Amino acid sequence: MRSQFRDIRVSAAASVALLFVFAGLLCGCRTLPVPGTISERQGDEIMVAGKLVHTGSPVVLWTDPGGYDAYRVERRFSPIEESDWEVSRTKNKDLTTPNRYGLRRAVLTPEQAEQVRGGGWDLPLLQSVVDQFVIHFDASGTSRQCFRTLHDVRDLSIHFMLDLDGTIYQTLDVKERAWHATTSNSRSVGIEITNLGAYGANEANPFADWYSKDADGIPRITVPARLGDHGIRTAGFVGRPTRPEPVKGRIQGRELIQYDFTPQQYAALAKLTATLCKVLPKIKCDYPRNEMGDLILGTLPEDYLKRYQGILGHYHIQTNKVDPGPAFQWDRVIGDAKRLLERSNRH
Numbered sequence: 001m002r003s004q005f006r007d008i009r010v011s012a013a014a015s016v017a018l019l020f021v022f023a024g025l026l027c028g029c030r031t032l033p034v035p036g037t038i039s040e041r042q043g044d045e046i047m048v049a050g051k052l053v054h055t056g057s058p059v060v061l062w063t064d065p066g067g068y069d070a071y072r073v074e075r076r077f078s079p080i081e082e083s084d085w086e087v088s089r090t091k092n093k094d095l096t097t098p099n100r101y102g103l104r105r106a107v108l109t110p111e112q113a114e115q116v117r118g119g120g121w122d123l124p125l126l127q128s129v130v131d132q133f134v135i136h137f138d139a140s141g142t143s144r145q146c147f148r149t150l151h152d153v154r155d156l157s158i159h160f161m162l163d164l165d166g167t168i169y170q171t172l173d174v175k176e177r178a179w180h181a182t183t184s185n186s187r188s189v190g191i192e193i194t195n196l197g198a199y200g201a202n203e204a205n206p207f208a209d210w211y212s213k214d215a216d217g218i219p220r221i222t223v224p225a226r227l228g229d230h231g232i233r234t235a236g237f238v239g240r241p242t243r244p245e246p247v248k249g250r251i252q253g254r255e256l257i258q259y260d261f262t263p264q265q266y267a268a269l270a271k272l273t274a275t276l277c278k279v280l281p282k283i284k285c286d287y288p289r290n291e292m293g294d295l296i297l298g299t300l301p302e303d304y305l306k307r308y309q310g311i312l313g314h315y316h317i318q319t320n321k322v323d324p325g326p327a328f329q330w331d332r333v334i335g336d337a338k339r340l341l342e343r344s345n346r347h
Contacts, residue, residue, distance in 0.1 A: 017265045035292055046160075046275065048174045049121040053279050056273040056340075058233075059168045066233065068147040068176070070159065070171035075099040075152040092153065100150070100157040104129060104177040106186035115211065121175040123279075130174070131282035131309040132188035133273065137323040138196035141210060142223060143169050144231030146192050156180060160191040164239040165219060166234050166264030168272055174280075181317050183305070188277060189283075193265055196323035198251065198258035200316050207246070211259060219244055219259075242266065242329070250325025251315055258327040266329065271337035273311060277337065278344060284310035285338050287330050 033039075044059055045052035062069040068076065074083040075092075080284040082091060085098040107112050107129040116125070138146035138157070142164040150156040157178040161169040172178055199205040211219050221239035223230040232239075243258040248257050277285040288296040289310060300308060301318045311334065314321040 003298045007139070008086070025310045027309055035270075045167070046170050046174070046272070047124045048175065048279050049123045050175075051123060053275060055271045055275045057166065057268040059170060060233070062169075064172050065145060066231075068143070068169050068171045069153060070100055070147075070157045072151075075151050079146045079152060088152075094113055094153065095155050099154065101172055102185075104175075104186045114177070119175075121173075125344060126175055127280055127282065129286075130187055130189060130280050130345055132231065133186050133276055133283050133311045134188045134190045134314060135185055135269075135324045135328070136180065136190065136192045137195040137197050137328075138313045139195070139323075140192075141194060141196055141227070142232065142298060143167070143194055143231045143340040144193075144229070146194065147171065147342045150192070158190045158192045160189070162191055162265050162272075163232055164194050164262055164265065165234040165237045166262070166268040167233050174262070174276075181314060183315050184312075189280070191269070191272070193261060193269065193324060195261055195325070195327075196259065198256040198322050198327070201248075201255055201257060205257070207259065210240060211241075217244075221262075221316065239264075241327075243327070247327035250297060251322040251326055252319065254322065256326050258325040260327040260329070265347065266332055266336070270333050271340060273333060273337040274340035277341060282309050285334060285341060287334060288312055288316055 007010065041052065042054070044055050044057055046055055046059055047053075047061060050168055054198070057320055060067045062071065065342060072179075073085045075088045076083075078088070082088070089095050103113060103117060108116070111126065138161070140146040140149055143161040146161050147169075152159060158180045159170060159172050159174055159176070159178050163169065174189055177185050178190050179185060180192075181188055209224050210221055212222055213219050219241060221241070223232075239262050242263050243260040246257045246259050248255065250256070273285065277283050287310065288300055288304070290296050296316065300312075300316045300317065304316065313328070314323040
């Protein structure tokens with residue numbers, strides 16, 4: 001009899017233990033990580049208000065080996081003994097401040113600015129104030145040269161750079177106000193896409209130094225040896241413009257010529273665009289259109305720009321800019337990004 005009672009008590013205890021296990025599973029409870037455990041990134045995440053957000057495309061953060069850190073005061077590509085701020089400002093008189101970025105104060109209340117001035121953004125606040133994604137060409141040829149020009153020479157910054165092989169570099173958290181697009185800085189995210197840029201038909205251009213043709217006549221991009229290490233991460237990468245011949249078109253009323261971007265850049269940009277439109281939903285997945293529904297090819301009127309929410313080029317903001325240029329395939333990027341968003345919304 002005592003044995004039976006003991007068996008009953010054991011069975012009851014086991015049942016209670018099982019109930020706790022099932023309850024834990026139902027509640028989604030997890031065992032806390034072991035202290036000192038390293039959590040690895042998957043390698044496709046961007047940083048948005050301190051949160052890692054997947055893009056589906058290779059991303060190098062400023063915290064990663066080989067990344068570009070716009071938070072640093074030092075010049076990145078000068079000799080290290082000449083890189084600190086005190087020496088840098090004597091070597092380059094165009095450097096006026098050690099900080100190449102700032103706070104999005106123009107779109108914040110005084111209370112909000114005080115809340116985030118130390119970096120304490122939350123995602124909902126960022127989502128409420130960022131509504132533009134500005135696209136530039138870097139006119140530098142590689143992302144490494146782009147960062148050198150922005151950070152070491154011009155005292156500017158950008159959230160993202162997109163290299164020839166489709167690698168996305170993030171230099172700042174999206175919460176920061178990068179210095180890249182004048183009046184739109186406080187409300188926008190910016191990207192510099194590696195491309196030599198657009199030039200007038202009678203204007204000198206660097207195309208002959210960078211583009212050559214294989215034996216079969218297909219153009220390829222070759223980084224001039226004088227620039228040293230190009231920094232392109234894909235070993236043995238051969239960059240080719242998506243269209244073999246230079247593209248002609250009008251921007252800001254000017255007839256321009258430009259080589260197209262690479263297929264790898266278009267694929268990565270579509271994924272980044274979809275990601276930003278998803279995580280910052282005030283950025284509408286479209287470009288500025290006229291009353292006929294066509295792409296606007298000049299600077300937006302002030303009232304239009306003030307209310308515009310979506311993807312736009314640098315030339316839509318400033319009359320002295322033409323990037324991303326006539327070769328940029330707006331419909332390709334927006335169409336691919338919309339399809340990615342539709343797929344994401346179904347899951």
